Amino acid sequence: MIHLQRRANPSKLMGYLAPVIALAMTLLAGFLLFALLGVPVGEAFRAYFIDPISDSYGLAELGVKAAPLIMIAAALSLGFRAGVWNIGAEGQLILGGICGGAVALYFYEVESAFVLPLMCLAGVIGGMAWAAIPALLRTTVNANEILTSLMLTYVASLLLSFLVHGPMRDPDGFNFPESRLFHDAATLPLVLPGTRLHIGAPIAIFIALAAWILLSRTLLGFALRVNGNAPRAARHTGFSQAKLVWFSLLFTGAVAGLAGLFEVAGPIGQLNPVISPGYGFTAIIVAFLGRLHPIGVIFAGLIMALSYLGGETAQITLNMPLAVTGVFQGMLLFFLLAADVLIHYRVVFGRERHYVR
Amino acid sequence: MLNPADGPLVSMRGITKAYPGVIANDAVSLDLQAGEIHALLGENGAGKSTLVKVLYGLLQPDTGEVLWRGEHAKLRSPSDARNLGIAMVFQHFSLFESLTVVENIALGMAVSANDSLRTRIREVSSRYGLPLDPDRDVFSLSVGERQRIEIVRCLLQEPQLLIMDEPTSVLTPQEVSELFVTLKRLASEGVGILYISHKLDEIRELCDVATILRGGKNVATALPKQESAASLAALMIGEDVQPVVRVDNPKTGDPLFALNKLDVPAKTRQSLALQDLSLVVHAGEIVGIAGVAGNGQDELLSAIAGEVPVQPDEMIWLKGESVAGWTAGQRRSFGLCAVPEERLGHAAVPSMSLAENALLTGFHRQPLQRAGLIAMSRCKRSANQIIDTFSVQCHGTGSAASSLSGGNLQKFVVGREILQSPDVLVVSQPTWGVDAGAAAAIHKALQSLVKEGAAVLLISQDLDELMAITDRIGALCAGRLSNFYSTPSIDAQQVGQLMGGKTALDGVA
Incomplete structure (x- = not known):
């Protein structure tokens, strides 16, 4: 019989090393998988990790993919530290895209510098509104936010689908389910001309830094950490649990909504049925890979962005299915969680009478 | 053998x-x-x-x-x-x-x-x-x-x-x-x-x-x-223990804290309802509440500290203000500090450093922030002051609360509240699992706090402690309070009767 036994002194060092170990194990398992599929390991490694970022265009693409991951994961880290498990950032992202996109389409003919800021505001409000639903349900009827926020993601995705098939469909678009292309005044300025790297990338870094300061240096961040570690202590000193739940959800909703607006006003340039390849979900992995630390999240975001790019390159050059990306991300999360379990527990083989202690 | x-x-x-x-x-x-x-x-x-x-x-x-x-x-x-x-x-x-x-x-x-x-x-x-x-x-x-x-x-x-x-x-x-x-x-x-x-x-x-x-x-x-x-x-x-000396307060000052028919309904099957609790604590006195654990002590401390909302407003009074509707933070700022019984997870955050735990309840009454940001150097100074004043044994302000032994953490959490010089201090089981030396230090600190004009409400299961340092004493049994008596006028046996559910003693004023 095999069972887990709690360790008396979990190693702190291993806590920090866990992401590195998980990454190494993912690579190892990935190569094994490629080898079984008959792809030379060296070639696979090149296609997955070197080729995508071997030129400036590739690096810019890395930034395009990393930006939404980093900003959403930094915001999620705050909530996760507080014990508020918002799993629905994907839905909040979609609502941000819908609301911001709606502003762009409404002001379709307007060439004004105010259009883009207005779109950002609408994106933020859309994401917050979507996140407010689980916050309200949690604080009034104590409904688990994991379930409500996750379920609302599917509602958001269907809402987007309905809109681009109906009211927001491009009137001159031959019935394709997509909106008009946004005008220049409604698209994000580029950071590197000739690439798709937009202003969202530096903003994502800024959000991560701001989240770091908020978490480590402000009373609000302190309250979030206390609430996650010892809810009774938080109540005792007078930190309101309801307020922390509201803040965590609204902040993540705002950032996810902004990220969604950045997608439709940046790389995509219009509304279509799928505006995100699961950034809101992948950001959960990024947050944990970055150890719920906003700065760790920047590195983790780059790694996960590479997994998207690598998956695409592998698809093109090695004829691999696109599912490779999902497999890579899934394995990484799996190994990370396994490493975390092994930090806190040891595996004991053999049959023995064992007691709770 | x-x-x-x-x-x-x-x-x-x-x-x-x-x-x-x-x-x-x-x-x-x-x-x-x-x-x-x-x-x-x-x-x-x-x-x-x-x-x-x-x-x-x-x-x-x-x-x-x-x-x-x-x-x-x-x-x-x-x-x-x-x-x-x-x-x-x-x-x-x-x-x-x-x-x-x-x-x-x-x-x-x-x-x-x-x-x-x-x-x-x-x-x-x-x-x-x-x-x-x-x-x-x-x-x-x-x-x-x-x-x-x-x-x-x-x-x-x-x-x-x-x-x-x-x-x-x-x-x-x-x-x-x-x-x-x-x-x-x-x-x-x-x-x-x-x-x-x-x-x-x-x-x-x-x-x-x-x-x-x-x-x-x-x-x-x-x-x-x-x-x-x-x-x-x-x-x-390594030295002779100074036994706690009873200090009888000749006179006490104005009432600083009062409960007026406090009712708190039970929240869960496991918790108790508090019914019709009334008491007054004056400046310069220590009032004791005896009782076997599980008779509503936790619920009482939560209600007084402001962890659970209490309705209607007139049931808790602090320095002449009705505070029942106030948050825990507002009550602390106004002068009411509390030390819950459970050290880890309630009075302190186990995984956080002593400096952060000093911030935990200290920020209401001490300037531990600068320009809206936490001033870590001030938190460390505050923690160091607690460590020095109450000789807390630890590896410095960076030690996690969970790394301290029970008695040392107890000295830290009690010391943290005392050094904030509250007007009213409510402590629950302050010497639970604490050795004689540390207990004596905590008792002395409580006595000197009341000497400076504060009011102390001591909730404890330890009869020796209650008989030694309180001025008046009553007991909590099944969520109800007994009458209060001047401690020197009754003996431990009589307090035992109150702990068992008697509300009044025969022949004692």
Whole structure:
């Protein structure tokens, strides 16, 4: 019989090393998988990790993919530290895209510098509104936010689908389910001309830094950490649990909504049925890979962005299915969680009478 | 007692265990004979817990070895210890409140809760005088009864060595004497007992031998029955303990804090409703609330501190203001500080540093922020002040709260509130599991706080403590308060009646 036994002194060092170990194990398992599929390991490694970022265009693409991951994961880290498990950032992202996109389409003919800021505001409000639903349900009827926020993601995705098939469909678009292309005044300025790297990338870094300061240096961040570690202590000193739940959800909703607006006003340039390849979900992995630390999240975001790019390159050059990306991300999360379990527990083989202690 | 010539049952030789910055055990040795009740005595941080954890396989020593019946024992985990016949009753129980006694025991032993287990529980409990109904729900049991579950769970393993970590700190005097009968019975059957306590009278009554630790080293092995409590205490802390002197306050000042018919409905099946509680605490006095744990103490502290909202508004008064509708933070800012009973997770955040824990309740009344940001240097200074004033033993302000021994953390959380110079301080079980030296320091600090004009409400199970330092006393039983009496006018026996549910004493004003 095999069972887990709690360790008396979990190693702190291993806590920090866990992401590195998980990454190494993912690579190892990935190569094994490629080898079984008959792809030379060296070639696979090149296609997955070197080729995508071997030129400036590739690096810019890395930034395009990393930006939404980093900003959403930094915001999620705050909530996760507080014990508020918002799993629905994907839905909040979609609502941000819908609301911001709606502003762009409404002001379709307007060439004004105010259009883009207005779109950002609408994106933020859309994401917050979507996140407010689980916050309200949690604080009034104590409904688990994991379930409500996750379920609302599917509602958001269907809402987007309905809109681009109906009211927001491009009137001159031959019935394709997509909106008009946004005008220049409604698209994000580029950071590197000739690439798709937009202003969202530096903003994502800024959000991560701001989240770091908020978490480590402000009373609000302190309250979030206390609430996650010892809810009774938080109540005792007078930190309101309801307020922390509201803040965590609204902040993540705002950032996810902004990220969604950045997608439709940046790389995509219009509304279509799928505006995100699961950034809101992948950001959960990024947050944990970055150890719920906003700065760790920047590195983790780059790694996960590479997994998207690598998956695409592998698809093109090695004829691999696109599912490779999902497999890579899934394995990484799996190994990370396994490493975390092994930090806190040891595996004991053999049959023995064992007691709770 | 068995013949000592057989050699010791367990012998710990030169155990050394160092942590960064501190040597918890420095070449500690201990011999325990079969059938012997052996006291392990020492201040907080003296290394008692470390030594016991080594013996129970929870910690590996850096050097030194444990001999079991003269042979080297490999103690890599608690299961190794249990296989040898070592069992331990912890200070904190791990029981599932919503399950029955037999279900809890079955869970702990990885067997099923069937009738044969029920029969064995009945056998063991009647044989050792530990009355226990296997089918009662744990949440309905008193602390003493819960401890019995833990003891029975250990005895079902037929141990040869039983380790007991401060077992009497939660028991009533009646329960303590019942426990002693059980322990003596076990010893007479040849079981060795390692008894950790700081209650010197108990050790003198119960124990055959005492090993005394100070600063991680053996300082003495004594025969407690031939020592006085004072001489044991002197060995333990290296100086003569100053007994707490009763300071009778000739007069008290204005009322600072009052409860006016406080009603708090029960939140869960496990919690109690508070009914119709009224009391007044004046400036310059310590008012005591006695009572066996689980009679509403937690609920009362939560309501006073502001953790749970209370309706209507007129039920809690602070310095002439009705504060029942205020948040915990508002009450603190206005002058009401509180220390809950549970140190880890309630009064302090276990994983956070002492500096952060100083910030936890300190920011309401102290300038620990600068320009909207937390000023970590100020938090450290505040934590250092607490550490210095109350001689908290730790590796500095960066130590995690969970790394401190129970008594040291208690000094820290009580000190943290006292140094905020509150007008009203409410403390629950301030010396629970704390050794004599630390308890005396806490008592003195409370007395000097009231001397400066504050009001103190002391919720405690420790009758000696209440009789020694309170000016007026009452008791909480099943969520209701008794009348209050001037402490010098009544004796412990009478307080006992109040604790048992009497609301008024005959013939006392």
